[in-house]
Amino acid sequence: xxxLTPLRKFQFPVIAECINPxxxxxxxxxxxAALTLWEGNKQKKLRGLFKIEKNTAESPNITINGDxxxxxxxxxxxxxxxxxxxxxxxxxxxxxxVGGTIxxxxxxxxxxxxxxxxxxxxxxxxAGDYLASSYRGSSEGMHKGKIIxxxxxxxxxxxxxxxxxxxxxxxxxxFLGFRMSGGTIYVEKNAETRVGACMRGGKIxxxxxxxxxxxxxxxxxxxxxxxxxxxxxxxxxFYVFLGDLAEKGNGKLFVSKGNNPHLSQYEKFL
Amino acid sequence: xxxxxxxxxxxxxINGIDGEKMxxxxxxxxxxxxxxxxxxxxxxxxxxxxxxxxxxxxxHIAGSEVNTGRLLRPEDHxxxxxxxxxxxxxxxxxxxxxxxxxxxxxxxxGYTTIMNPSMPPLEAKHTHEELNDTPMLxxxxxxxxxxxxxxxxxxxxxxxKECARYVAWMMDTAKGYAIKIVxxxxxxxxxxxxxxxxxxxxxxxxxxxxxxIVRGLAKVNKMLNLPHTIHLHTNNLGVPGNYVTTLDTxxxxxxxxxxxxxxxxxxxxxxxxxxxxxxGTMSSAAEEVAKYINNHSHITLDMGQVIFTDTTTMxxxxxxxxxxxxxxGHKWVNHDVETETSAGIVPFRYRRKNVVNATQWSIGLELAxxxxxxxxxxxxxxxxxxxxxxxxxxxxxxxxxxxxxxATLKKTxxxxxxxxxxxxxxxxxxxxxxxxxxRAGQAKALxxxxxxxxxxxxxxxxxxxxxxxxKIDISQKYKTVxxxxxxxxxxxxxxxxxxxDGEILQHVDGCTMWLDVKTAEQxxxxxxxxxxxxxxxxxxxxxxxxxxxxxxxxxxxxxxxxV
Numbered sequence: 001x002x003x004l005t006p007l008r009k010f011q012f013p014v015i016a017e018c019i020n021p022x023x024x025x026x027x028x029x030x031x032x033a034a035l036t037l038w039e040g041n042k043q044k045k046l047r048g049l050f051k052i053e054k055n056t057a058e059s060p061n062i063t064i065n066g067d068x069x070x071x072x073x074x075x076x077x078x079x080x081x082x083x084x085x086x087x088x089x090x091x092x093x094x095x096x097x098v099g100g101t102i103x104x105x106x107x108x109x110x111x112x113x114x115x116x117x118x119x120x121x122x123x124x125x126x127a128g129d130y131l132a133s134s135y136r137g138s139s140e141g142m143h144k145g146k147i148i149x150x151x152x153x154x155x156x157x158x159x160x161x162x163x164x165x166x167x168x169x170x171x172x173x174x175f176l177g178f179r180m181s182g183g184t185i186y187v188e189k190n191a192e193t194r195v196g197a198c199m200r201g202g203k204i205x206x207x208x209x210x211x212x213x214x215x216x217x218x219x220x221x222x223x224x225x226x227x228x229x230x231x232x233x234x235x236x237x238f239y240v241f242l243g244d245l246a247e248k249g250n251g252k253l254f255v256s257k258g259n260n261p262h263l264s265q266y267e268k269f270l
Numbered sequence: 271x272x273x274x275x276x277x278x279x280x281x282x283x284i285n286g287i288d289g290e291k292m293x294x295x296x297x298x299x300x301x302x303x304x305x306x307x308x309x310x311x312x313x314x315x316x317x318x319x320x321x322x323x324x325x326x327x328x329x330h331i332a333g334s335e336v337n338t339g340r341l342l343r344p345e346d347h348x349x350x351x352x353x354x355x356x357x358x359x360x361x362x363x364x365x366x367x368x369x370x371x372x373x374x375x376x377x378x379x380g381y382t383t384i385m386n387p388s389m390p391p392l393e394a395k396h397t398h399e400e401l402n403d404t405p406m407l408x409x410x411x412x413x414x415x416x417x418x419x420x421x422x423x424x425x426x427x428x429x430x431k432e433c434a435r436y437v438a439w440m441m442d443t444a445k446g447y448a449i450k451i452v453x454x455x456x457x458x459x460x461x462x463x464x465x466x467x468x469x470x471x472x473x474x475x476x477x478x479x480x481x482x483i484v485r486g487l488a489k490v491n492k493m494l495n496l497p498h499t500i501h502l503h504t505n506n507l508g509v510p511g512n513y514v515t516t517l518d519t520x521x522x523x524x525x526x527x528x529x530x531x532x533x534x535x536x537x538x539x540x541x542x543x544x545x546x547x548x549x550g551t552m553s554s555a556a557e558e559v560a561k562y563i564n565n566h567s568h569i570t571l572d573m574g575q576v577i578f579t580d581t582t583t584m585x586x587x588x589x590x591x592x593x594x595x596x597x598x599g600h601k602w603v604n605h606d607v608e609t610e611t612s613a614g615i616v617p618f619r620y621r622r623k624n625v626v627n628a629t630q631w632s633i634g635l636e637l638a639x640x641x642x643x644x645x646x647x648x649x650x651x652x653x654x655x656x657x658x659x660x661x662x663x664x665x666x667x668x669x670x671x672x673x674x675x676x677a678t679l680k681k682t683x684x685x686x687x688x689x690x691x692x693x694x695x696x697x698x699x700x701x702x703x704x705x706x707x708x709r710a711g712q713a714k715a716l717x718x719x720x721x722x723x724x725x726x727x728x729x730x731x732x733x734x735x736x737x738x739x740x741k742i743d744i745s746q747k748y749k750t751v752x753x754x755x756x757x758x759x760x761x762x763x764x765x766x767x768x769x770x771d772g773e774i775l776q777h778v779d780g781c782t783m784w785l786d787v788k789t790a791e792q793x794x795x796x797x798x799x800x801x802x803x804x805x806x807x808x809x810x811x812x813x814x815x816x817x818x819x820x821x822x823x824x825x826x827x828x829x830x831x832x833v
Contacts, residue, residue, distance in 0.1 A: 137344030248599050 002032060003063045004050040010070035012040030013090065014049060017073045021061040021081025021100060029054050060084045060103075069109065075102050078119070091128070094121050097145070110154065111135075116164065118145045129154035129173065132166055142166070142183065155192070158185055161202065165229055177204045180251065186228045198244050199251035207234060207256045210263075217243035217253060219266040226254045239263055272297050272305040273765060275732065278315030279739050281702050282322060283710040284723035288702045289739055294320060296730040299765040303726050313767070317738040318759055321705050323382025323731030325712040325722050328501075328537050328572050329653035330584055331372045332386050332400035332411070334393040338603050339366040339582045339615050339654070346582065346617075358774050365581040365654040369403040373780075375660055377406035377769050380733025380758040382780075383713070383721050386411040387450055387501060387537065388586045390607040391418070392807065394444035394816045401782055402822040406761075406768055408721070408731075408780040412501050413444040414586050416451030416483055417458045419609040419806065422476045425486040434490040434833050438787035441496075443815040445784040445824075448498035448716075449491055452586040453505050454483040457612045465589040466505055469518050480505050481522050488526050488533050494787050494831040497717025499535050499570070507538075508590050510546040513555030517562060520569050527568035535715055538574025538652035540634040552626055553689045554633045560640035563647070570715045571641070572650040575634035575665050576627065577657025578678075580619040585655060588612030609806045620657070622678075628686030630656075635668055635675060636690075639697045644706040645714065663755035666708070669699045671748035698745045701737070718783075730765040733758050781825035789831045 002024055017023075018035040033047035046052065050064075060082040068074065069088035075097055082101040091109035094102045094116065101120040110128035113121050114135055127149045133156055134141035141160035148167045155173030158166055161180040171189040178194070181201040190208040197214060205226050220240045225233045238254040255263060273296040279289045295305040330336050340347075340363065347362035352371055354360040361371030376384060389397045389411045401409050415421050415437060424433035437449060455466045455473035462474055469481040484502065491500050504519050506512035516536070526533045536542065543559045546552040563569060583594060588604060591614020595602035603615040620627040634656070641647045649666070653659040667674040675692050687693075699707070713722020720729040735754040737744070744751050757772025768776055793799075795811065803811040818824055 135348065137348035139345040 001055055001057050001059065001061055001063060002029075003053045003055065003065060004046075005053075005064075006066045006068060006071075007049060007051055009067065010039065010049070012070065014039045014071045015073055016071050017076050018046065019062060019064070019071070019074045019083070020076065020078045021083065022079050024062060025081070064089075069107070072109070075100070078102075088125070094119070097121075107151070113142060113145070113147050115140060116142045116145045116147070118143075120146045120148075122148045122150075124150045126151035126170065127153045127157075129156050130159065131157045132161060132164070133157065133159035139179075141180070152189075158183070161185070167228065171208065172206075177202065177251075180204075184228060186234065196243060196251055196253045198247050198249070199253075200244070200247050200249040201251050203252045203254070205234060205238070205254040207236075207259070209259050210255050213241055213253065213255065213263065213266075214244065216246040217241040218245060219269050220252075221270060222257060222267075223254070239266060271765060272310035273313065273730070273762070273767070274305055274307070274310040275313045275315050275320060275734065275762075278318050278320035278734060280320045280724065281705040282724040283702060283706045284322075284714065285725045287724075294724055294732065296732075296762070296765045299730050301724055301726055301728045301730055313734070313760060315734055315759075317741070319701060319735040319737040319739060319754075320724075321380070321733050321735065322709050322713075322722050322724050322728070323733050323761070323763065324376075324380050325709045325716070325718070326376070326381055326384040326650065326653075326659065327535070327648055327712040327716060328387045328574075328650045329384055329659055330386065330388065330655070331384065331653070332369065332404060332409075333389050333397035335388065335584050335586070335605075335613050335615065336366060337396070337400065338605070338613075339584050340368070342601060342603055342615055343582055343617060346580075355774075357777055365579075365658045367658075369400050370405060373405040373407055374774055377761050377763065377774065378757055378772050379660070379662060379755060380735065380761050380769075381407065382729075382731035382733070382761070382763050383408045383718065385409065385447065385716065388452065388611075389413050389444065389446065389450075390586070390610045390613070391415075391440060391444040391446075392607055392610055392809070392814075394446075395820060398445060398782065398816055398820050402779075402820075405777050405779055406763060406774075408729075408783060408825070410447035410783040411445075412448040412450035413440055413446035414450050414452055414611040415440060416449075416454045416487065417456075417611050421487065422458065422473070422478065422483070425482055426476050426478050430486060430489055430493065431833050433486065434493045434831065435789050435791060435793050437487075437490050438494055438789045438831060439793035441785040441787050445782065445816045445821060447783055447785055448496060448501050449487050450501045450503075451484060451487060452503040452611065453507060453590065454480040454502075456480070456505055456589055457586060460588040460612045461606050468515055469505060469522060480519075484519060484534070485522060485526065488523055492526070492533070493833045494789070495829055496785065496787070497827065497829065498715065499532050501535050501537060503537055503585070503587060504542045507541050507585075507587055508544075508594065510544045510548055510552040513543050513545055513558055516542040516559065520562060520566070523568060524566065530567045532570045532715065533568045535570045535572070537572050538650065538655065539571040539637055539647070540574040540576065540630060540656065541652070543633050543637060549626055552629060554629060554636055554691060556633050556636035556640055556691060560637060563641050564643070567646075570646050570648070570711075571637070572648040572652075572712075573634045573638050573665075574650060574652040574656050575638075576620050576630040577651060577661040577664065578620050578622050578627070578631065579657050579661070580617070581654045581657050582615065583618045583655045584613070584615040586611045586613050588614045590614070591616050594618065608808060622682045625683045625685045625689075628682035629689055631682070632679070632686065632690040632692055635665075635692060636695065638669060638707070639695045639699075640691075644699070644703045645711045647707065648712045648715070649707045662708070663752045666704055666755050667748040667752040669707070670701075670704060670751060671745040672696060672698055673745065674748040701739055701744065730762060732760070732762040734760040734762075779823055781823040782821045783825045783827055784821075786826040786828045787831050788828060789833055791833075
C-alpha cells in the first residue's frame with residue numbers, strides 16, 4: 001500500500017485526480033512519484049507535494065495521513081480498491097466513482113460522491129454541500145452505491161439522485177433530495193426545510209426535527225417502522241407524506257412523529 | 271481555384287448518373303466541364319463514392335424556438351460537448367447543438383445545404399443572426415404564415431391577390447424562402463386555449479377552416495411562382511387516428527395540381543400517419559398513406575423518422591406540445607407569438623420498449639419503403655423532434671439493409687414488433703436512391719437549381735464517402751456504410767475542401783438564400799399597416815423587417831410572380 005503525507009499545508013487547491021487506486025496499480029514507487037497534478041495554476045509532480053512511502057500491507061491501497069482539505073478529486077471515477085484518509089479531504093472526493101471504498105476520518109468538502117455510480121464512501125466527520133448530487137446542468141445524480149456520513153451535511157444533498165443509499169447520522173441542510181427520483185436517504189437528526197422539493201420517487205426519512213413539509217406533499221398515513229436497507233429498519237412512528245405533487249411525483253417522505261408534534265395537524269386529513 | 275475529383279463512383283440522380291466511374295471538375299466554386307489537367311489540385315477518389323452535397327429540407331437549427339430549447343436543456347449540453355481546435359470553435363449540445371457545432375457536424379456528414387423550417391416573422395432577426403453564425407452550410411428559412419392574421423383576414427375576404435402580395439412582402443421582410451403552415455387554424459385557436467380537430471373545423475373569430483387556409487395558400491404559392499411548394503405540418507399531428515385528417519388534407523389539394531407537379535410538401539409524415547382510437551390501439555397507417563401517395567403526384571413528403579434517444583421536441587404546434595407535456599410530465603415551454611403563431615418545447619425520450627415509440631420508429635421506415643418513388647419522400651428526423659440530425663447515418667443503414675432494420679426491430683417492444691409491417695417489407699434502397707432521398711429529391715422539391723446535382727453549372731458542393739460499391743454489399747455491410755456516412759472522406763463546399771476524413775480543414779461561411787418576389791403591384795407600407803403594428807404587435811413596424819445588412823452573405827433569388 002502507498003502512504004501519502006502532505007509535505008506542507010497547501011495554500012492553493014490541489015487537483016489530484018491521480019490519487020486513485022486504478023492509477024497507482026502496477027506502478028513502481030518512482031512512477032507514482034512522477035505523476036502530475038496541479039497546485040493552483042502550476043503543474044507539479046506528486047513527489048513535490050507529498051511524502052510517498054510504500055509498505056507491505058495489502059489494504060488499504062492508498063492512505064493519506066494529514067490534512068488534505070485542499071486536495072480535490074481524490075478517487076474521482078475510481079473503479080475499485082480502497083482509500084483511507086486520516087484527516088480532512090477536499091471537494092469532489094470520489095465523484096463519479098464506480099466501485100471501491102473511501103473512508104475519511106475527518107471532514108470533506110462539497111460535491112463528495114457527486115454523480116456516483118457505485119462503491120462506498122464513509123465519512124466520519126461532516127460533509128459539505130452537494131453530497132451525491134449531479135453536476136451543473138446534468139440531471140444524473142447518484143445512481144448506485146452507498147454513502148455514510150457520521151456528522152452533518154450541507155445543503156442540496158442528493159440532487160437528482162436516482163438510486164443508492166445515503167445515511168446521515170447528523171443533521172442535513174436545505175433541499176435534501178431535490179429532484180430525486182429513486183434511492184433512499186436517512187437523516188438521523190434534524191433536516192432544514194424544503195426536503196424532497198420536486199422529488200418524483202425514492203424515499204427520504206427524517207428521524208429528527210423538520211420545521212415544515214412542503215405544501216405540495218400530501219399525508220398518506222402513519223407507520224411504526226421504515227426500512228432503510230436490507231436488514232435495517234428504523235423505528236418511529238413516522239408520518240408518511242407523498243409528493244412532490246407539483247411534479248406529479250410519487251416519492252415518499254417519512255418524518256418522525258415523536259420529534260415533530262407541530263405536524264400533528266396533518267392527522268385530521270387521515 | 272481548380273479542383274479535379276478523379277475516378278470516383280458518381281451518384282448524381284438529377285442527371286441520371288448511377289455509380290458511373292467519372293471525374294468531376296470544379297472551377298471558381300462551380301462544377302465545370304473540364305479543368306487544366308496540370309494546374310488543378312487533384313483528389314483521388316478511386317474506390318470512393320461521390321455524391322452532391324447533402325440537402326436537408328427540414329431541420330430546426332436556428333431561431334428563438336431552438337434557442338429556448340438550448341436554455342431548457344442544460345443536461346443535453348452536459349453530456350455532449352466539443353473542444354475548441356485550431357480551426358473550429360467549441361460548442362455544446364446533442365439534440366439542440368450550438369450554431370457552430372451544428373455547422374461542423376452537418377459538414378462532417380457531407381451536408382452543404384439546410385432549411386430551417388419554422389420562423390415566426392417576429393423572430394426573424396434572431397433566426398438570421400443564428401443562421402449567420404452557422405458555418406459550412408448554405409441555408410434558408412421558412413416563415414410561418416398559416417396563422418398570420420393578415421393571411422387569415424384576406425382569405426376570409428376571399429382576396430387571394432392581396433393575400434399573395436402580402437406573402438410576397440413577407441418573404442422580403444422576413445427574408446424567407448417558402449410558405450410554412452403549421453396546424454392551420456389550430457395555432458390561432460390555441461391563443462384562446464382551443465384547437466381544431468379536422469380540416470373543416472372553424473377557426474375562432476375568422477370563420478374560415480383549415481381547408482380554406484391550405485387551399486388558399488397553395489393557390490397563393492402558385493400565383494407567386496415560388497420555387498418550393500407550401501410546406502405543411504398537418505392538423506391533428508401526433509394524435510392516434512390522424513391519418514384520416516392527413517388523407518383529407520392531401521385530397522383537398524388534388525384539383526390544384528397541374529402538369530403532375532407537386533403542390534404541397536407534407537413534412538414529418540410519420541407523426542401524421544397514426545391509426546387507432548387511442549394510445550392503446552395506436553398503429554401504423556403507412557400502408558394507407560403510401561397507397562395514396564403511390565397513386566398521386568401532387569404531394570412530396572419527408573419522413574420525420576424517430577430515433578431511440580433522448581431528444582428535445584419543438585414545434586410551432588403549441589396545442590400538440592401541450593398534450594406531449596401532459597403525456598410525458600417533462601418540463602415544457604409554451605409561447606404565443608402575437609398575431610403570427612405559437613410554439614412549444616418539451617424534452618422527450620423515445621424508448622425501444624415503449625409500444626407507441628417503437629411503432630413510430632416503424633412508421634417512418636415503412637413510409638420510406640412502401641412509397642415506391644424515392645423522389646416523393648425524403649429522409650429527415652424533423653431534427654430535433656424525431657431525433658438529432660447526427661442520426662442520419664443510422665437511418666441510411668435501416669433503409670439500405672433489411673438486416674439492420676431487423677436488428678433494431680428485434681430489440682423493440684414485442685407488441686410493436688407484432689404491429690410492425692417491416693418484417694414483410696423486403697425493399698432495400700440502393701446508393702442511387704439514397705442520393706435521391708438525402709439530396710437530389712430535396713433539392714428538386716425545393717426548386718434549388720444549383721444544388722443537389724453535379725451537372726455543369728451547379729454549385730461545387732460535393733460529398734465523397736468511403737464506400738466502394740463494387741467491393742462491398744451495402745445491405746450486408748451496413749455498419750461500414752453507417753460509418754462512411756458519419757464522417758465523409760471529403761466534403762467540398764463551394765469548391766473548397768472543408769472536411770477530410772471527418773476532420774474540419776477550414777471554416778467557411780455559407781450564404782442565406784431568400785426570395786425576392788416581384789409582384790406587379792406591391793404592398794404599400796402605409797399608415798394603415800403601421801397602425802396595425804401598433805395595435806397588434808409589441809414592436810413598431812420600423813423594427814420589424816430584416817434588412818439586407820442583417821445577412822452575413824445574402825443570396826436573393828428573384829422570382830417573377832404572376833400577380
